[in-house]
Amino acid sequence: MIVSCKVLRMTCNISTLIFISEGSSNLCTPTPTPAGDTYKGWVFKWTNYIKGYQRRWFVLSNGLLSYYRTQAEMGHTCRGTINLATATITVDDACNFVISNGGAQTYHLKASCEVERQRWITALELAKAKAARMQAESDDSGDDFSPTSNPVVPGQGGGSQNSEVQSALRTLGSKVEDLSTCNDLISKHGSALQRSLSELDSLRLTGEAGDKIRQVTERATLFRITSNAMINACRDFLTLAQAHSKRWQKALQAEREQRVRLEETLEQLAKQHNHLERAFRGAAQANATTDNKSSTGPGKGEASDEDDDNEFFDAMEEAPEFITVPADPQFHKLSPSELVPLKKRRTRIPDKPNYSLNLWSIMKNCIGKELSKIPMPVNFNEPISMLQRLSEDLEYHELLDKAAKCQSSLEQMCYVAAFSVSSYSTTVHRTGKPFNPLLGETYELDRRRESGYRSLCEQVSHHPPAAAHHVISDRGWTLRQEITVASKFRGKYLSIMPLGTIHAIFEKSNNHYTWKKVTTTVHNIIVGKLWIDQSGEIDVVNHTTGDRCHLKFAPYSYFSRDVARKVTGVVMDKDGKAHYVLSGTWDEKMEFSRVMQSSRGGENGTEGKQKTVYQTLKAREVWRRNPLPEGAETMYYFTALALSLNEQEEGVAPTDSRRRPDQRLMEDGRWEEANAEKQRLEEKQRSARREREREAANQRTASQSEEGEHEQYPSALWFERCEDPITGEQVHIYRGGYWEAKERGSWEGCADIF
Structure with a gap:
């Protein structure tokens, strides 16, 4: 699967090789190549005759092309989407291309350079072919995969045992079909390129122009040869994977059987160990209490068949069955009364009411x-x-x-x-x-x-x-x-x-x-x-x-x-x-x-x-x-x-925000009551301030605060005002x-x- 993904990424870069070989790579800085089935980047989209082309963030994923004004909008606001399964993709000129969906939706797009436009065209053609194939499979008679998919090799066990190999083969088959689509595109564009070169050659240009044409023709031929070789290598890889699939399944089945045998052996050893422990304890206690045996039923120290359903384990002073390690030092500071379970915090509050307000x-x-x-x-x-x-x-x-x-x-x-x-x-x-x-x-x-x-x-x-x-x-x-x-x-x-x-x-x-x-x-x-x-x-x-x-x-x-x-x-x-x-x-x-x-x-x-x-x-x-x-x-x-x-929470101060009534009413969704309570609290606060000012005036110790200074509150209860030794504030x-x-x-x- 890793190799097939690399092949697909190589294929997505194929369409840019001609431009790069001709020295066009300096026209722009190309966006990253598509990873897997997703491709993202900035593209200019035609909006209207007033604003013209506007820069938008486009995302190609799962056969859908969506766009947003910014990357930040991806989580909440999509501006439009086109299903590529039924869309047509046409190229206008060096940087422009058009995507249309039966006339209902048409996007006129412009890339920043030819290389970037070709990257988008390649990614869109691949996504379109895959979307059309998936749509055809969904319309099928209900088979798990279409007749063109890879054959499923029978496993040695149930379906769960060979599902991994089947999934790998399906993925490889899908990627090879993607490569086949790329091959068709290469053949199509390569033939068009050679026709154009032939037409140029028929002009019988001489000198430097003729040499350039011959050089481009040679590069185009080498490009097609390399592309065909890559496709053939990928097909050989899939054939090899299918040939070795039975060997993979047998090895996987052998490993699973070995694991089951080890689990069964471990279970038997545990039972035998428990039986020996009970027999040892029974023998020891029988020797110590020979004269105190009960006349009805087996004694405490004897191994009774009834104990098979109820097993009890006594602590042994020697040979402990577990190892203790020192806990974090902070826990040694806690007294026994503090060692209580942690409080489970709430994970929901009432939903926000749908109140509209301008x-x-x-x-x-x-x-x-x-x-x-x-x-x-x-x-x-x-x-x-x-x-x-x-x-x-x-x-x-x-x-x-x-x-x-x-x-x-x-x-x-x-x-x-x-x-x-x-x-x-x-x-x-x-x-x-x-x-x-x-x-x-x-x-x-x-x-x-x-x-x-x-x-x-x-x-x-x-x-x-x-x-x-x-x-x-x-x-x-x-x-x-x-x-x-x-x-x-x-x-x-x-x-x-x-x-x-x-x-x-x-x-x-x-x-x-x-x-x-x-x-x-x-x-x-x-x-x-x-x-x-x-x-x-x-x-x-x-x-x-x-x-x-x-x-x-x-x-x-x-x-x-x-x-x-x-x-x-x-x-x-x-x-x-x-x-x-x-x-x-x-x-x-x-x-x-x-x-x-x-x-x-x-x-x-x-x-x-x-x-x-x-x-x-x-x-x-x-x-x-x-x-x-x-x-x-x-x-x-x-x-x-x-x-x-x-x-x-119990025990907090009476001034704690949890006790604030208007805030509690709002959390419960009772906003009208919360607004009324908020007004009451604000008026109570204003009255308390006027009372403090009146008392200060009577004592002739009031001092008017200048604009921008802290209000002379009697003093904070838990904090004291002083000069910060670091900042001087x-x-x-x-x-x-x-x-x-x-x-x-x-x-x-x-x-x-x-």
Whole structure:
């Protein structure tokens, strides 16, 4: 099967050899050749007389040709599909070709060069021939395969024993039929080429033109000879495979019979071993209790026939039957009371109701404004708070676990940088807005038993909204951050700018990393399907060693041929020497490669900047996105972690987001009640603020906050405001006491916010 796939890929390249041999390979950079039965690439499609040809992403798979505006649309929006089984494919000129399906659908397409057009024509002809053949087989009388398929060689056992060989033969036969189609195409195009060459030769051109014609004629002849030889070699391969199929089946059957005999022998040995053990125990106990035998039935130590249905095994002090190994050290820290089964988290929430609401009707009055100050209905929300959304940064906490084990600070930087990218993977389809937390609202995420960490968030400011976050892990790392979100509506899109610094500290190495978040943009606010992009740059800095990683999130561009959602980065030491290169996408995966050598290339871009060329070893995958749960599209596209965040849990603080009534009502699908409850909570929050201001005025100690400064909240309960020793910023750092209060069940200091 592997050889046949290689043959097919070679066949798909055949039609380009003439152009390449004539020096046309420099006309364009051809797209990758089709792998198997799938072919993808950019092609220009005629739309109308105003827009002309527009660049579209085409996918050829299973006899269907589909197209999309971008690669990102492949998961949700197909713009059109043609079944090639009944389609006609015609060539207009050097780069243009037309695909028509009985007049109902017609695609006028244009490739970027002749070579690329010929690749598409070859792939389409192959797919058409295969689709027509499969359609004919499906219309057959019900046989498993058509008369033209390879004969099935009878096996030595049942159908399940020779199904592998039969499947291999069917696949080989199918590939040879593909090659036959290629052979027909080669003969057809080769004959046309030779006719054209003959016509040129009849012109009796002399000099350099005549020599060129003779040279092309010779190359065309060699090309046909080579193609025919390849087809014959493939046929010989299939004949050889069929000739040896019986030998393969006999060998496979012998191996299966040998395995069955070994299984039966092992079963007999186990029974004999058990019988000897029982006989030994019976004899030993009989010698010790000779005078105490019962007069009715066999004694305890005797081997009774009734024991054949009920076998019991006693523990033996010598010769243990298993080996014990030391568990992970973290489990030795747990007391016996903590050794309980892990809690099973929920995997579903109620489906999102199908409520329609015009986003533009509300957003049109918000252009240029700070959205955190504008009340929004829950129809635009998802049923979690911003504190819970912030806790989702821990979706891939394993990256920090691995980083804590790294001996090299530069390799550790790769894992920290990948962690900084991974937090954006949950946002691809998440167009819903999280609930703005109330002042004093908290959220705990206790995953110490499952994953070794505890997380606590608290809303420490309301205008501007700011949340403090602290995570401590038993596996040697601490994460803390204070994030303030600024958002502006620009008309066609919404920009969300997180402000604040994230800190990661590793206990063993004492390495202290910091970085900031990039800008999130929500597009198509006015019309169309909402989609999200991340753009900007991140500098991950190790303040202990001076190492640095510069990450760049490339913004999406309609005209770019580059991979969508691309992220690149370089890890450098304090002297600026590159050691690792990172690459990937923020929604799928990241890889890192060790740099062996770097050099400056020629001028690239503006202002005479030079492009650095890195010679690297083979890339290693450092992070890959987890698949979404089944049915995620009806559950706000939540990940497995997000589905469990708002699950009811006993013992949490009365200010915890799980206890928020409007959020709970929305999750249950009762949106009208949720909107009413949301208004009540917001009014309660405003009343509490007015009361604080009134008390401060009476005591003549109130101080008016300047625009842009944090609101003078009495003080956060679990965090204290201070100057960050690393960045010099005024931040809130965890003061401690929350988990101790939870153990005591004492929440006297919590405000009544719900």
